[in-house]
Amino acid sequence: MEIKKVAVVGGGAMGRQIGLNTAIYPFEVCVYDAKPEARESVLAWEEKYLAGRIAKGRMTEEQVAGIKERFHVTDTLEEACKDADLVIEAVVEQEKVKHEVFQAINKLVDRECVIATNSSRMVSSLFIDDVDEPSRLCNLHYFNPALVMKLVEIVRNEKTSDEVVEAMKKFCVDTGKKPVEVLKEIDGFIVNRILGAIYQEARWLVDNGYCSYQDLDTACENGLNHPMGPYRLNDLTGIDLTYDIMTRSYEKTGKKPLGYDDIKALYDKGWYGTKTGKGFYDYEKK
Numbered sequence: 507m508e509i510k511k512v513a514v515v516g517g518g519a520m521g522r523q524i525g526l527n528t529a530i531y532p533f534e535v536c537v538y539d540a541k542p543e544a545r546e547s548v549l550a551w552e553e554k555y556l557a558g559r560i561a562k563g564r565m566t567e568e569q570v571a572g573i574k575e576r577f578h579v580t581d582t583l584e585e586a587c588k589d590a591d592l593v594i595e596a597v598v599e600q601e602k603v604k605h606e607v608f609q610a611i612n613k614l615v616d617r618e619c620v621i622a623t624n625s626s627r628m629v630s631s632l633f634i635d636d637v638d639e640p641s642r643l644c645n646l647h648y649f650n651p652a653l654v655m656k657l658v659e660i661v662r663n664e665k666t667s668d669e670v671v672e673a674m675k676k677f678c679v680d681t682g683k684k685p686v687e688v689l690k691e692i693d694g695f696i697v698n699r700i701l702g703a704i705y706q707e708a709r710w711l712v713d714n715g716y717c718s719y720q721d722l723d724t725a726c727e728n729g730l731n732h733p734m735g736p737y738r739l740n741d742l743t744g745i746d747l748t749y750d751i752m753t754r755s756y757e758k759t760g761k762k763p764l765g766y767d768d769i770k771a772l773y774d775k776g777w778y779g780t781k782t783g784k785g786f787y788d789y790e791k792k
Contacts, residue, residue: 521596523652529577538586608636622646631663709765741779
């Protein structure tokens with residue numbers, strides 16, 4: 507199985523970065539988003555990012571010209587999926603929306619095409635009934651920011667073929683990433699389960715008045731040598747994403763997750779973290 511053309515469905519922060527990273531290495535990439543303003547945003551972001559690479563001496567003008575030839579943004583899912591060997595879904599973390607996207611993708615690709623979800627929480631087996639060939643379905647979970655972070659978790663469902671897993675490993679390596687295989691589905695996969703345990707203890711300490719979230723972050727960054735503490739990391743990954751995940755858990759179990767009230771208060775204000783300029787921390791301060 508050879509991957510030549512990649513389609514990315516979803517032009518948000520993760521989708522655009524996955525797409526551009528793939529084009530850099532180089533593969534033919536087509537990014538699709540249903541919203542015109544999102545597509546325009548992807549193009550503006552691409553231009554700014556690549557210009558910055560040239561200005562900093564990280565890329566030559568010739569390299570950037572080649573990337574631009576391989577990186578496309580389209581206004582139709584049909585064009586994005588045409589002749590694609592791999593489709594990566596990176597839309598909003600809402601199961602209903604993802605079902606609709608997978609069903610639409612399935613109608614446009616052949617049975618040899620790998621269909622992967624970038625979801626960090628929703629396992630691919632949720633979408634088995636949406637595709638004709640479930641052996642081609644898996645999670646391909648990148649980390650934010652996808653242009654920088656090396657790790658990709660490849661998560662099997664019970665029907666994912668060995669051929670697909672090996673092809674995804676090669677694709678990850680060929681695009682500068684370090685793949686790990688999750689042998690069977692589990693909520694949170696590897697990294698988010700470890701991180702979840704850290705978050706639970708962090709929120710317990712803060713909620714029970716043992717320290718402020720700022721000092722907790724400082725302790726993790728300077729005592730554990732973490733690049734950023736859990737609250738600063740939450741701002742980077744998105745308060746809105748955390749709120750969606752916590753709310754699903756709350757609705758499913760009836761038990762309010764630790765730190766839920768703090769997350770909900772920020773969410774209700776529209777403070778989603780770095781993407782909005784405010785979260786636990788204020789990024790608008792000069």
